[in-house]
Amino acid sequence: MEEREKGVKEKGDFFTIFPSFPFRVPISLITLTTLTPFLITFFLLLAGCKTSTKVGTVAVVDAKAHHEFFDSMQKQAFQYETFSARTNVDLNISGKSFSSRVDIKMISDSALQLSVQPLLGIELFRAEFTLEGLTIIDRMNKRYVSESYAALKGKLPVAFNYYNLQALFSNHIFIPGEQNILQQQYNRFKLKQEGSTAEIRIKDAMQLLYIFMADGEEKLLSTYVTDKSEQYALQWLYADFRMTDGQPFPMLMDVQLFDNGSSAGQMKIYFSKIQTNAPVKIDTSIPDKYKRVTVAQIVKGLTDSKM
Numbered sequence: 001m002e003e004r005e006k007g008v009k010e011k012g013d014f015f016t017i018f019p020s021f022p023f024r025v026p027i028s029l030i031t032l033t034t035l036t037p038f039l040i041t042f043f044l045l046l047a048g049c050k051t052s053t054k055v056g057t058v059a060v061v062d063a064k065a066h067h068e069f070f071d072s073m074q075k076q077a078f079q080y081e082t083f084s085a086r087t088n089v090d091l092n093i094s095g096k097s098f099s100s101r102v103d104i105k106m107i108s109d110s111a112l113q114l115s116v117q118p119l120l121g122i123e124l125f126r127a128e129f130t131l132e133g134l135t136i137i138d139r140m141n142k143r144y145v146s147e148s149y150a151a152l153k154g155k156l157p158v159a160f161n162y163y164n165l166q167a168l169f170s171n172h173i174f175i176p177g178e179q180n181i182l183q184q185q186y187n188r189f190k191l192k193q194e195g196s197t198a199e200i201r202i203k204d205a206m207q208l209l210y211i212f213m214a215d216g217e218e219k220l221l222s223t224y225v226t227d228k229s230e231q232y233a234l235q236w237l238y239a240d241f242r243m244t245d246g247q248p249f250p251m252l253m254d255v256q257l258f259d260n261g262s263s264a265g266q267m268k269i270y271f272s273k274i275q276t277n278a279p280v281k282i283d284t285s286i287p288d289k290y291k292r293v294t295v296a297q298i299v300k301g302l303t304d305s306k307m
Contacts, residue, residue, distance in 0.1 A: 063193040070186045073218040077172045078249050081108050082280040086273040093265040104169070105280050109179070112166055113282045128284055131162050135284065143291045152295065171220050171238050171250055173212050176204035197221065219248060233258040245276050 064072065083106040090099050100118035105111075109131075116125035126137040133148035149161060167174040175181055175188060190201040200212040211224040219241065226233040234257055238250035253269040 066191055067183065067186055069191060069193070069198065069218065070181070070189065071183070073173060073214060073220070074181065076218045076248075077220075078170050078244075078247050080106070080170070080245075080276040082106065082275075082277055083108075083170065084275045084278065084280055085271050088270045088272075090268040090270075091265075092267075105282055106166065106169065107280055107282065109163065109166070111282050112162070112169065128282065129162055129165055135286070137286060137290070142287070142289060143293050144286050145293055145295055146286075147295055168223060168236055173200065173214075173220055173223075175202065176208070176210060231260055244274050249274065 083104070085104050087102050087104055088099055089102055091097065098118070100116055101121070103115040103117065105113045105115075111131075112129045114127045115123050117123050124139050126135075126139070128135045128137075133146065133151070136145040138144065161177055161179075163179045164174050164176060166172075173181065175185060178185075188202055192199045192201075196215075198214045198216075198218075200214065202210050204210065207228040209226050209228075211222075211226075212220060213222045213224075214220055219238075221238055223236040224233065235255070237254040238252075239254065240250060240252040241248040242251050243249075249271070251271045253271075255267040255269065257264040257266075
């Protein structure tokens with residue numbers, strides 16, 4: 001078994017690297033406002049030991065008909081009602097690196113919670129996403145953000161909703177801004193089956209381009225999102241597929257942000273101790289003494305901070 005129990009001290013003192021974690025990471029305001037929904041998750045992730053049966057990727061041999069391909073892809077998608085995992089994230093931004101344990105809980109089509117515990121299992125940061133909006137709790141600075149997606153609409157150039165975020169974490173293809181993919185919507189995707197992988201393309205209402213790659217068994221291998229100018233991009237790779245409750249699941253997710261073709265940050269997510277369809281409780285309580293701030297204030301804090 002390959003163990004991945006890394007401490008923060010392995011890559012540098014946590015509070016030296018991020019003296020007021022998680023709000024002192026120097027990323028440009030333009031990058032933040034372009035990919036804020038993904039950056040919110042970018043600070044929160046995952047890890048473990050690999051004990052399950054490894055599943056290989058398969059090259060595309062024979063092209064399938066359009067509807068047959070997407071029917072198969074939907075059947076291959078990871079199925080669950082509830083999901084929990086202990087994870088570890090290796091995060092690298094602006095040459096600074098650290099590792100942290102992050103626990104993740106999901107209730108399908110309902111809620112997702114990420115608990116960041118960089119030191120001795122003590123939670124310093126929590127992010128909760130529901131169908132209506134997001135809540136971010138900063139326990140170090142005793143403050144929190146609680147915003148609805150409706151309030152953020154127009155401020156973010158992304159057709160973002162809870163279901164798309166859930167899809168990224170659960171290795172699903174998705175239609176931007178939609179809950180599900182219906183058979184009558186298959187034609188919204190452009191499909192190219194050439195070479196060893198299949199390429200799937202779709203644009204959202206704001207002309208962001210989404211590119212999904214799949215193998216010969218229609219397992220999703222990557223999700224790529226870029227703006228119309230192709231200046232900013234998010235790449236979310238899936239690897240090390242292993243059988244989890246009888247289904248293949250990627251035990252490694254490799255996430256990168258790009259600015260003009262150069263990496264603006266990387267996050268490697270390692271999963272362990274995955275459980276599905278067991279009772280999951282998501283605590284949404286906020287201490288009375290915590291101060292409420294806005295997403296704009298957090299973005300300003302990020303861009304004004306100097307390390």
